[in-house]
Amino acid sequence: MTLYNTLALRSGRRGVAADVPVVLAGSLLLVLSAKFQVPFFPVPMSMQTFVAIGLGLALGPVRGALAVALYLAQGAAGFPVFAGTPERGLGLAYMMGPTGGFLIGFVLAALVAGFLARRGFDRRPATAMAAALLAGAVIYVPGxxxxxxxxxxxxxxxxxxxxxxxxxxxxxxxxxxxxxPAAWKWLSARGVA
Known part of the structure; x- marks a missing residue:
């Protein structure tokens, strides 16, 4: 069970009406993560991979991958959602460039992270780190x-x-x-998980 499933079950809000806003919010979180870079050596780091993997861990494989796919659809439509794109997005031209495979890898990462989260990998620090590393490695295959x-x-x-x-x-x-794991601990302390 993922964080999202646990919260949805507890609140009684399930189904498409609950999922659509969450998937949309996930895609918008990816947009924000693409636009902010953290100074890091040897290259600046965006938080896109963390968010793509986090969407899988939090939402599960289907909703996480759908959020990433919606983000990619926004970019393909020409919206300026990708890292380094100008105010008017470049759409498919950007996606066909050198980073296109990494963008597809985000979908795969969300799927892998989501499958691992369903199996409880996100509940303990060591397994959460392993899940994030494995999901992150998956990005590099198509990339x-x-x-x-x-x-x-x-x-x-x-x-x-x-x-x-x-x-x-x-x-x-x-x-x-x-x-x-901190999120799970917090939910458990409140009797939600």
Whole structure:
């Protein structure tokens, strides 16, 4: 059971009428996370991967993936939702660029994190961190394959698309290891979980 399922069951609000606003809010949270960067070495870090993984952990695989897919649909429609896009979004042109595979990876990450959350991985720090690291690693599969196809395999694909982001991914997994078990503990203390 995920955090969302637990809260929905407790409140009695279930079904499409309850899910639609939550999925929409998740997609908007991804928009916000794309627009803010945290200074980090060796490259600045956005919180998009944390939010994509967090949506899976909190909402489960289906709702989490739907929130990410809605975010991608907004971007494809030309809304300026992606990191570094101008006020008028670039739509599919941006998605077909070097970061397109990573964007698709966000959907996969939400699915993996959601499946792990259903199995209780988000309830203890060690397993929450493992879930976040695994879900984060999934992002790199389509991301690096797409990056290599776009820029050419003769370029240092791993040096451009993986190595600089590992420290940030570890930091985000640590954050998930703190945040999600704390949320469960908070709910448990109030008799909700």
């Amino acid at each position: 690096l394959l797409w990056l290599g196809a776009v820029i050419g395999w003769d370029k240092p694909v791993l040096a451009l698309g993986l190595y600089p982001f590992i420290p940030g991914d570890i930091a985000k997994a640590l954050l998930a290891a703190i945040a999600f």
